Amino acid sequence: MAVTARQRRTGLAAWGFALPFTVLFAVFMLLPVASSLYMAFTDMHGADLRTPLAVNFVGLDNFVEVLADPKFQQAAGNTLYFVGVAMPLTLAVALLLAVLLNSGLVWFRSVFRVGFYAPVVTSIVAVAVVWRFLLQPDFGLVNSALGLVGIDGPRWLTDEVWAMPSLIVMATWRNVGYSMVILLAGLQGIPRDLYEASAIDGAGAVRQFRSITVPLLRPTLLFCAVITGIGYLQFFEEPFVMTQGGPLGATNSVAYEIFNQFGFGNYGLSAAMSYMLFVAIVILSYLQFRLLRPKS
Amino acid sequence: MTTTSLPTAGGTPAPAPTPPAASARLDDAPRRRRSSPRAILLNVALLAGLAASLGPLVWMVVSSVKPEGEIRQFPPTLIPDQVTWTNYTELFASLNFPRYFLNSVVVALVVTVGSVLFSAMVGYALAKLDFPGRRALFALVMGTLMVPGMVTFVPLFVLVANLDLINTYAALVLPFLAAPFGVFLMRQFMLDVPDELLDAARVDGAGEFRTFFRIVLPQTRPALATLGILTFLGSWNNFLWPLVAVQSADKYTLPVALALYSTGQNTVQYGLLVAGATVIVLPILIVFLALQRHIVQGISTTGLK
Secondary structure, rough: OOOOHHHHHHHHHHHHHHHHHHHHHHHHHHHHHHHHHEEEEOOOOHHHHOOOOOOOOOOOOOHHHHOOOOOHHHHHHHHHHHHHHHHHHHHHHHHHHHHHHHOOOOHHHHHHHHHHHHHHHHHHHHHHHHHHHHOOOOHHHHHHHHOOOOHHHOOOHHOOOHHHHHHHHHHHHHHHHHHHHHHHHHHOOOOOHHHHHHHOOOHHHHHHHHHHHHHHHHHHHHHHHHHHHHHOOOOOOHHHHHHHOOOOOOOOOHHHOOOOOHOOOHHHHHHHHHHHHHHHHHHHHHHHHHOOOOOO | OOOOOOOOOOOOOOOOOOOHHHHHHHHOHHHHHOOHHHHHHHHHHHHEEEEEEEHHHHHHHOOOOOOHHHHHOOOOOOOOOOOHHHHHHHHHOOOOOOHHHHHHHHHHHHHHHHHHHHHHHHHHHHHHHHOOOHHHEEEEHOOOOOOOOHHHHHHHHHHHHHHHOOHHHHHHHHHOOOOHHHHHHHHHHHHHHHHHHHHHHHHOOHHHHHHHHHHHHHHHHHHHHHHHHHHHHHHOOOOOOHHHOOOOOOOOOOHHHHHHHHHHOOOHHHHHHHHHHHHHHHHHHHHHHHOHHHHHHHHHHHHOO
C-alpha cells in the first residue's frame, strides 16, 4: 500500500514530537536496563568503570554468591518482614480512615484529608531525621510521653527487637495518606443505592462493609497494594538515616545491601541483587493481582 | 480500566466531587446525626489520628527554634522557653545550605519543565498521531513503567561516568527527563482531547506544532499541572541517585546534604538536624497546602485510571 504524502508528513511530525523523549529514554533507561542484565553475569568491579566491556563473564556466580551470603539472607528476611507487616498495616489503616471519612458524620472532611495526606509529600530523608529525634531514648518525645504513664521505653533504634518495628511505624505514618486518598475516591464511586437497598434488607454496617464495600473496592485496593508493595520492597532511606542497617544488621534491607555492595565496588554483585529485587517486585505484583482480582 | 478525565476547569481546581453527594445524603436529618454520640466519638478518634499524623511535623518545626540545651532537656518543653534562630543561622551561614537549597530548586525546576514538556509531546504523538514505530514505543514505555531506580542505578552510574558527567548538574537532570509514568499519564489524557478540535485546527491551516502548542496543551492544563506537581515533588525528595551521582559537596541537593550530615557526626546536634529537615519539608508543605485540591484530586484520578 502506498504511503501518501500526508501520512508521511504526519509520521515525520509525530517523530518530531517523540524524538526528545525517545533519545533520552533509550540512553538513560533502555540502555541501563539492558546493561544491568549484562553486568549481573560479569565480575565487574569499580576498577573496570572506564572499561565496562573488558570484563569476564562468570555465568551465575554472582547469583550463587549472593544467595549464599548470610548478610544478603538477613537483608532479604528483613525486607520480607518489613513488607509483610508494613504493607497490610498501611492498607488497613488507610481503609479504616477512608471508610470513617466517607461516613457522612465527619465534621471537617477536607481538613482531615489534607492532614492525613501531608506526610506523603515530605522527604523520607527529612522525616527519618525527625523520627530519629522523636525516638531518641533519653529525651525524645516518644519515651518522654511513655514516661508520663510510667513506662520505661526501649532504646528504639539501637534495640535489635524494636528497630524494625520503629521503621515500620514510621513508613506507615508517612504512606497511609496516599492509599487513603485513593480509597476514599474509590468509596465515593460506590452507588449509595446499594447501601440503602441492603439496609432495607436488614444488613448491618459490618455486613455492608464485607458484601458491598470490599468487593467493589477490590480494583482500588489492588492498585494501592501494588504501589505500596513496590515502594516498600525498595526501602532504603529509612535505615540509611536512622540505623545504618543496624543494630547487627537488624534493619539492613536488600536495597541498602545493593547500595553497600556498589559502594565496595562490587558492581557485578550489586547488579545481580538489583535483578533479584526486580524479580521480587514482579512476583509480588503478580501475586496481588491473583489475590485481589474479581472472583469469577 | 476505565478512563476518567480530570475536570477541565483550566487552572482553577474544580470543587471536590464529594460535597453535593454528601449533603444530599444528609438531607434526612443532618443536624441530629452530626452531633449524635456516635458522630462525636468518630470525630474525636479522627482528631487523635490527625494529631498523630501532623504531630511529628509540628514537633520538627517547634524543636528547630529551640537551643540545643533545651532540645536535650527531659522532660521536653512543648512550647519553647527560648525561641532562637541559631540553628538556621548556622545551617545557612556555616554549613552551605544556601547552595544545597539552590541546587535542589534548580534541579527540580529543570526536571519538571523538561519532563512534563517531553511527556506531553510524546503522549500527544502516541494518542493522536499515526506513525511507524508507535506500537513498539508505547510497549517499551509500558514495559519500563515498573522498573525502579534501585534496579538501574549501578549501570546508570557506569554510563554517566563514561559520559564524564559525574559531579555535574546534567547527571542530576538528564536521567529524569525521560519519565515513562509521565508519558503514560499524558497519553491517557490526550486520548480525551476531541479529534474534531484537532481537525478544525488543521482545516484552518495550522501545522502540527502550532496545533499542539495552541490547542492541545491548553486543553490538558489540569493534567499538566498534576504531572508537574508530582514531578517536582519526586525530584525535590529524590535521594538515591543524587547520592550516587555527585561526590563533591557543591553539587549536593538538600536530602543528600542532610543525610550525610546526620550520619557523619560523632556528636549529633539535633537542633541543626531538625532545622535542616524543616528547610526541606516546610516549603513543600506550604506549596501542598496552597495546591492541595489539585494534588489530592490528581492523585485520586491517577489511582483510578
